[in-house]
Amino acid sequence: MGAPPLCGLPPLDGELAVDPLSRAAAADDFGHHARHYPRAVLHPGSVTDIEVMVRYCRDRRIPVAACGQGHATNGQAQAEGGLVIEMGSLRGIEVREDCAEVQAGARWSDVLGVTLAHGRTPPVLTDYLGLSVGGTLSVGGLGGATHRYGAQVDTVRELEVVTGAGTRVVCSPQRRADLFHAVLGGLGQCAIITRATVALTPAPPMVRRYELPYPTIGDLTADQRRVVGDGRFDYVEGNAEPAPDGAPGWRYTLEAASYHDGRTEPDDALLGDLSFERGAEEIEDMTYLDFADRVAPGVEYLKWTGEWYDPHPWLNLLLPDTAVDGFTASVMERLTAADIGPSGVVLLYPVPRALLGTPLPRTPDTRLVFLFALLKTATPGPGVPDADAMIAANRSLYERARDLGAVRYPVGSVPMSRGDWEAHFGDQWPVFAAAKRAYDPAGILAPGQGILA
Numbered sequence: 001m002g003a004p005p006l007c008g009l010p011p012l013d014g015e016l017a018v019d020p021l022s023r024a025a026a027a028d029d030f031g032h033h034a035r036h037y038p039r040a041v042l043h044p045g046s047v048t049d050i051e052v053m054v055r056y057c058r059d060r061r062i063p064v065a066a067c068g069q070g071h072a073t074n075g076q077a078q079a080e081g082g083l084v085i086e087m088g089s090l091r092g093i094e095v096r097e098d099c100a101e102v103q104a105g106a107r108w109s110d111v112l113g114v115t116l117a118h119g120r121t122p123p124v125l126t127d128y129l130g131l132s133v134g135g136t137l138s139v140g141g142l143g144g145a146t147h148r149y150g151a152q153v154d155t156v157r158e159l160e161v162v163t164g165a166g167t168r169v170v171c172s173p174q175r176r177a178d179l180f181h182a183v184l185g186g187l188g189q190c191a192i193i194t195r196a197t198v199a200l201t202p203a204p205p206m207v208r209r210y211e212l213p214y215p216t217i218g219d220l221t222a223d224q225r226r227v228v229g230d231g232r233f234d235y236v237e238g239n240a241e242p243a244p245d246g247a248p249g250w251r252y253t254l255e256a257a258s259y260h261d262g263r264t265e266p267d268d269a270l271l272g273d274l275s276f277e278r279g280a281e282e283i284e285d286m287t288y289l290d291f292a293d294r295v296a297p298g299v300e301y302l303k304w305t306g307e308w309y310d311p312h313p314w315l316n317l318l319l320p321d322t323a324v325d326g327f328t329a330s331v332m333e334r335l336t337a338a339d340i341g342p343s344g345v346v347l348l349y350p351v352p353r354a355l356l357g358t359p360l361p362r363t364p365d366t367r368l369v370f371l372f373a374l375l376k377t378a379t380p381g382p383g384v385p386d387a388d389a390m391i392a393a394n395r396s397l398y399e400r401a402r403d404l405g406a407v408r409y410p411v412g413s414v415p416m417s418r419g420d421w422e423a424h425f426g427d428q429w430p431v432f433a434a435a436k437r438a439y440d441p442a443g444i445l446a447p448g449q450g451i452l453a
């Protein structure tokens with residue numbers, strides 16, 4: 001809290017907040033356990049503001065973190081004694097024929113709102129649309145359509161960024177490809193994304209959503225492999241919930257969807273060869289917007305109960321297909337509902353690795369990889385571990401999974417050493433480290449996780 005004030009500041013189009021409330025807000029995130037107090041918070045009025053403030057910080061070696069919506073859970077968007085740039089003031093969106101030019105502070109809900117008016121949608125949306133474009137592009141951006149289109153980073157055609165040297169650069173696979181590939185999935189290390197050109201696809205008017213229950217993980221993953229393999233659904237995810245009526249154990253659900261135009265409905269024969277528990281399935285039709293934004297009412301409810309504001313020490317892993325059944329079964333056997341908190345969520349779904357073409361979001365080395373996420377909420381209650389205990393449990397599960405060839409999807413809360421990060425990035429580490437030296441020579445960007453400090 002006690003860092004000296006910033007002096008000799010350049011003129012700005014936006015605002016620089018140095019009051020304690022603004023700084024305290026920027027020292028918090030969705031995890032509510034990591035807290036790093038910045039010296040100032042920039043609400044940029046223009047990209048030029050970002051350029052001049054990054055240069056100012058570069059010259060004085062002051063750390064800088066871009067913050068989208070602050071929904072990472074481990075201080076990823078924080079900067080102790082430094083500058084946090086709240087990207088939300090730059091959220092313009094322009095739709096072209098088959099793509100949208102989006103300022104990085106826009107949320108995916110903003111993007112979808114604009115593109116739907118043109119009958120289009122980003123091909124891959126995250127489950128929750130209240131995340132910023134810059135925030136998900138700096139981690140990867142996975143969702144139920146990833147099995148068809150890859151991660152959100154795989155749908156980006158061009159970026160405008162401000163590097164750690166304070167220089168505005170446009171990059172793409174054809175132009176400054178090294179920078180483009182160091183930024184997508186690059187955890188904010190080399191540059192701040194200010195604008196992204198993202199591909200759009202035609203938006204379906206209607207969606208038929210299936211919730212198919214399974215008694216065991218093995219039954220769920222067998223059918224997930226089958227439906228991802230033949231591509232019969234437009235959307236595939238899966239989750240686990242505590243078994244109903246206080247019974248021990250977990251109940252698994254394959255969540256799938258088929259898009260349609262409302263006139264020719266999908267054929268439910270799609271379900272014919274699947275081995276879910278017949279009679280317990282749920283099928284409903286809804287508009288595409290209601291489907292894409294279906295998490296929003298649950299979020300409003302959790303805000304109302306207050307659980308949304310409790311600590312969220314999340315664990316997100318990408319598991320190799322070869323380990324998924326054994327590892328997840330052994331975890332779920334021991335996991336109690338209290339271990340993830342009353343509003344905790346477990347996700348499990350597959351993604352074909354070949355579609356994840358962007359180098360930096362790291363993935364295991366098998367044809368199919370599974371996202372396995374324990375989205376914990378440390379709401380005080382009987383048997384619920386506190387946030388520190390949840391984080392310690394995350395670390396131990398991470399180590400077990402890593403030894404089986406898994407990697408983190410690095411949005412959650414796992415303490416990592418520099419050596420862990422080096423191992424995480426594997427053969428991409430030298431390339432990533434070289435890009436950091438080239439584009440953030442003073443080493444000021446995104447210090448929160450100590451990756452390349």
Ligand SMILES: Cc1cc2nc3c(=O)[nH]c(=O)nc-3n(C[C@H](O)[C@H](O)[C@H](O)COP(=O)(O)OP(=O)(O)OC[C@H]3O[C@@H](n4cnc5c(N)ncnc54)[C@H](O)[C@@H]3O)c2cc1C
Pocket residue numbers: 029030065066067068069070071072073076077078087104105125126127128131132133134135136138139140141142143187188191192193194411446
């Ligand atoms: C309720 C909820 C649901 C989620 N669902 C999904 C999901 O379905 N799929 C999925 O993939 N992820 C999901 N996530 C995780 C989410 O994608 C990441 O936590 C993401 O980083 C959050 O975006 P944000 O805008 O809040 O980023 P922040 O938390 O603000 O920032 C995260 C990181 O990105 C960097 N960053 C932010 N903006 C920029 C920028 N413009 N340029 C460069 N770096 C930047 C920050 O410095 C930081 O390192 C979910 C998270 C929550 C809380």
